[in-house]
Amino acid sequence: MNDLTPSPHGTWTPGGEVAPKPSESAVIEAIATVYDPEIPVNIYELGLIYAIEIDDDNKVKVEMTLTAPACPSAQELPEQVRDAVLAIAGVADVTVETVWDPPWEPSRMSEEARLQLNMF
Numbered sequence: 001m002n003d004l005t006p007s008p009h010g011t012w013t014p015g016g017e018v019a020p021k022p023s024e025s026a027v028i029e030a031i032a033t034v035y036d037p038e039i040p041v042n043i044y045e046l047g048l049i050y051a052i053e054i055d056d057d058n059k060v061k062v063e064m065t066l067t068a069p070a071c072p073s074a075q076e077l078p079e080q081v082r083d084a085v086l087a088i089a090g091v092a093d094v095t096v097e098t099v100w101d102p103p104w105e106p107s108r109m110s111e112e113a114r115l116q117l118n119m120f
Helices: 024-031 076-086 111-116
Strands: 011-013 016-018 049-054 059-064 093-098
Touching: 024 049, 024 059, 024 076, 059 076, 076 093
Parallel strands: 059 093
Antiparallel strands: 011 016, 049 059
């Protein structure tokens, strides 16, 4: 582990243990465990995550969208994202906001997602 890699464990100080600082890569990794039940690709690779912010108090804010406003998973996907991110060591709280601007389009998908879905 180098100086730039956050410790997975808290740091001990004279005032007690300080929670580990969650990294953006850990948040992305957690989000990548969430799949749209109708599409066999995780929602990060689908391009549904628009922003990730981690504040100084280890509170995480995620802005995401859905493939369509009438998506049948509109209620469960943001909850699954929240639960996945909340399980990361050091995360104090998670807010997931569903946004519609800009609207999702297939060009937001990663190359890997396009290959999996045969969308070239």
